[in-house]
Amino acid sequence: xxxxxxxxxxxxxxxxxxxxLAGLLTLFTGGIFFAALGLDPLHALGVFLIAPVSDIYxxxxxxxxxxxxxxxxxGLAVAFKAQVWNIGAEGQxxxxxxxxxxxxxxxxxxEGFWILPTVLIxxxxxxxxxxxxAAWLKTRFNANEILTTIMFNYIxxxxxxxxxxxxxxxxxxxxxxxxxxxxxxxxxxxLIEDTRIHIGILFALFACVSIWxxxxxxxxxxxxxxxxxxxxxxxxxxxxHKHLVWIAMxxxxxxxxxxxxxxxxxPIGQLIPSISPGYGYAAIIVAFLGRLHPIGILFASILMAxxxxxxxxxxxxxxxxxxxxxxxxxxxxxxxxxxxxxINFRIRLRTAAANNAVTGN
Numbered sequence: 001x002x003x004x005x006x007x008x009x010x011x012x013x014x015x016x017x018x019x020x021l022a023g024l025l026t027l028f029t030g031g032i033f034f035a036a037l038g039l040d041p042l043h044a045l046g047v048f049l050i051a052p053v054s055d056i057y058x059x060x061x062x063x064x065x066x067x068x069x070x071x072x073x074x075g076l077a078v079a080f081k082a083q084v085w086n087i088g089a090e091g092q093x094x095x096x097x098x099x100x101x102x103x104x105x106x107x108x109x110x111e112g113f114w115i116l117p118t119v120l121i122x123x124x125x126x127x128x129x130x131x132x133x134a135a136w137l138k139t140r141f142n143a144n145e146i147l148t149t150i151m152f153n154y155i156x157x158x159x160x161x162x163x164x165x166x167x168x169x170x171x172x173x174x175x176x177x178x179x180x181x182x183x184x185x186x187x188x189x190x191l192i193e194d195t196r197i198h199i200g201i202l203f204a205l206f207a208c209v210s211i212w213x214x215x216x217x218x219x220x221x222x223x224x225x226x227x228x229x230x231x232x233x234x235x236x237x238x239x240x241h242k243h244l245v246w247i248a249m250x251x252x253x254x255x256x257x258x259x260x261x262x263x264x265x266x267p268i269g270q271l272i273p274s275i276s277p278g279y280g281y282a283a284i285i286v287a288f289l290g291r292l293h294p295i296g297i298l299f300a301s302i303l304m305a306x307x308x309x310x311x312x313x314x315x316x317x318x319x320x321x322x323x324x325x326x327x328x329x330x331x332x333x334x335x336x337x338x339x340x341x342x343i344n345f346r347i348r349l350r351t352a353a354a355n356n357a358v359t360g361n
């Protein structure tokens with residue numbers, strides 16, 4: 001008989017090994033899944049995980065997809081550290097893309113070095129205000145932020161669809177629901193010629209460093225961590241609970257908004273209905289897979305971007321549905337949560353004799 005025995009204190013070794021173990025179990029299960037479909041598991045895993053990054057263009061694409069996930073996840077880590085369960089990164093990303101697009105289109109073909117920063121900052125403000133709305137509902141009415149942020153995701157999506165089919169639609173676009181292409185002044189510069197990698201990846205790396213400094217070297221970061229560890233202790237210390245909730249949420253939402261603005265001004269270059277394949281939702285998995293630490297989130301974002309690319313390539317070369325991406329994401333989250341049990345519990349094997357001794361038979 002297998003029994004879970006609570007640990008006296010959390011296992012630090014398992015805290016670091018849990019994501020690695022979850023990744024290995026996901027690969028193993030993925031191999032079984034491919035074999036069940038009649039595919040060679042090693043070949044299929046090679047197509048899924050290695051072929052997408054077998055050349056420079058593939059590595060550049062990996063960075064393109066990792067950037068928005070990293071921005072959303074590192075922001076979510078701040079909110080989660082404060083025990084503010086922001087599930088609305090997807091909606092905040094969409095609002096950042098929508099507001100950034102609206103501002104970019106207002107400039108038309110105008111030139112100026114200030115246009116691109118204005119567009120990006122507008123996207124951050126759009127995402128930040130969307131997150132602040134959920135923070136206000138939480139602090140003013142004690143509304144559950146999990147429910148409100150999920151609902152705001154759908155509202156943001158329908159707002160985006162409303163505008164991309166309406167006032168922001170390109171009048172010369174032959175009826176397609178998309179805006180006009182942004183001017184060069186409102187487009188992110190490309191880092192490597194003949195690829196799509198843009199400076200958005202630098203924003204993501206800078207955000208990781210900035211959040212690390214904020215959380216490890218600032219008093220605000222210390223207050224956020226204390227609030228998340230013990231709200232009563234934070235209250236006794238005189239920390240302002242509502243103030244900290246607003247700060248954590250606005251940082252998280254503004255970074256998601258920057259991710260959205262970077263997508264429309266980077267690889268897409270215009271506003272379209274599907275500016276995100278679910279980066280905001282994937283960022284939740286990435287944040288926990290990275291243990292809410294910027295360095296862990298950096299590597300977890302790359303892994304998640306690889307899963308996105310692998311799913312697209314598997315669709316082309318293995319004739320599998322694109323849903324295989326969501327399947328791998330789900331397996332990764334399931335195994336991570338399962339492995340996390342080992343952080344708080346030890347596994348004990350009890351023999352039949354021991355069971356009889358306990359029951360008195």
